[in-house]
Amino acid sequence: MxxxxxxxxxxxxxxxxxxxxxxxxxxxxxxxxxxxxxxxxxxxxxxxxxxxxxxxxxxxxxxxxxxxxxxxxxxxxxxxxxxxxxxxxxxxxxxxxxxxxxxxxxSLDGRPDILQSLYSALQPSTTTLEDRRYYDGRLSDQQMALLQYQRENIHYLSEEVLRLQECLSKYQRTDVGNTPQVDLVHLLASRDQELRALSAEMNQVHSELQLARGLIDEKDSEIQRIRLSNSQYVEENDRLRAILGEWSSRAAKLERALEAERLSNIELRKNIAKFRGQLHKEQHV
The missing domain is CATH 1.10.132 (Topoisomerase I; Chain A, domain 4)
Structure with missing residues (x-):
């Protein structure tokens, strides 16, 4: 139970x-x-x-x-x-x-690791982007994650810019003073500049992603060409092996025929020698 x-x-x-x-x-x-x-x-x-x-x-x-x-x-x-x-x-x-x-x-207080892993890949170095793509298979996935992260930042900054614009308009309507407006305008300008910088970085990463995909397509086409050439080489190799086998069989037949001819020649020589001996005896008699 x-x-x-x-x-x-x-x-x-x-x-x-x-x-x-x-x-x-x-x-x-x-x-x-x-x-x-x-x-x-x-x-x-x-x-x-x-x-x-x-x-x-x-x-x-x-x-x-x-x-x-x-x-x-x-x-x-x-x-x-x-x-x-x-x-x-x-x-x-x-x-x-x-x-x-x-x-x-x-407990983490550092920068997101997606920035360190991908910005380093976009910097000039001795390792090309193609090598990074084929030695690190996660590069495309990391670039997609970075694009999503940049979209989230752009969305957040857009909301922040709208909020600051509303605050600016509120300060302008109340006409409290110039100092808060100046600070708010400066903050709004810095946020707008940061938003443009993030948009530029996102466009750069997007172009790098397209480049990586182009390299992948190019390598795939090259692999297809290599496979086609390899299949042609295999067919040619099979054809040459068939020809070699045919010539080997012909050579074996010729060797057997040559051996038979040699044996027949030896037998013929023996018969000739025997005939000459008999002929010599008859002449003496």
Whole structure:
């Protein structure tokens, strides 16, 4: 008899980990949009592990129930308890690891890592963009993440510019004084300049992304040409091997014919020598 408490506990764990997974995936997407690309890549894999662990544990419990008549080592109730304890332990470990990463993320005070990883790739160096693309397969994904990060910044700065414009118009209507207006105009100009700089950087990254995609297409076409040439070489090699095999068989036939001719010549010489001996004896007689 399977205890109902075990089944209920497993269903509750499945529901809880499913809810947490949806929430964590949303949080990982927010972290990615904030520019922490490497950190979001780590969290992306961990966020799905608790639910996957409970799901695999549930599948194992179903297998134990199905194979119950053939399992005689322990009782089915004890095996189910062991399975649910193991899956809950692993799920708890993964959740603790995720919480530790989140705590580490909250203590970060540096710049987003997406800027460091991609701006360095856009600077002039001895390594070309093509080499970076083929030695680091995540470059296109990182550039896409940077574009999303720049869009979020542009959206935020646009809202900030609108807010400052509203404040400026409010100060102008109230006509309180010149000093706040001057400060606000200066802040608005700096925000507008930062917005234009971000737009220029976004356009530059977009052009670099197009260049990388062009290089990928060029390499793909080159690989297709190499494969076509390789197939032609293989066909030519097969044809030459067939010709070589035919000539080898002909050479073997000629060798056998030559050997037969040599044996016949030896036999003929023996007959001639024997005939000459008989002829010489007849002349003496």
């Amino acid at each position: 399977i205890p109902p408490l075990l089944c209920s506990s497993n269903v509750i764990l499945l529901l809880l980990t499913g809810i947490f997974q949806q929430y964590w995936v949303h949080q990982v997407r927010k972290v990615r949009l904030q520019g922490y690309y490497d950190f979001s890549q780590k969290l992306k894999h961990i966020a799905r592990l608790p639910f996957a662990t409970i799901a695999y544990g549930t599948a194992l419990m179903l297998l134990l129930i199905i194979w119950q008549p053939f399992v005689h080592i322990l009782s089915i109730s004890l095996l189910l308890r062991i399975a649910i304890v193991v899956e809950a332990t692993f799920a708890g470990c993964f959740m603790s690891l995720y919480i530790w990463y989140i705590h580490k993320y909250n």
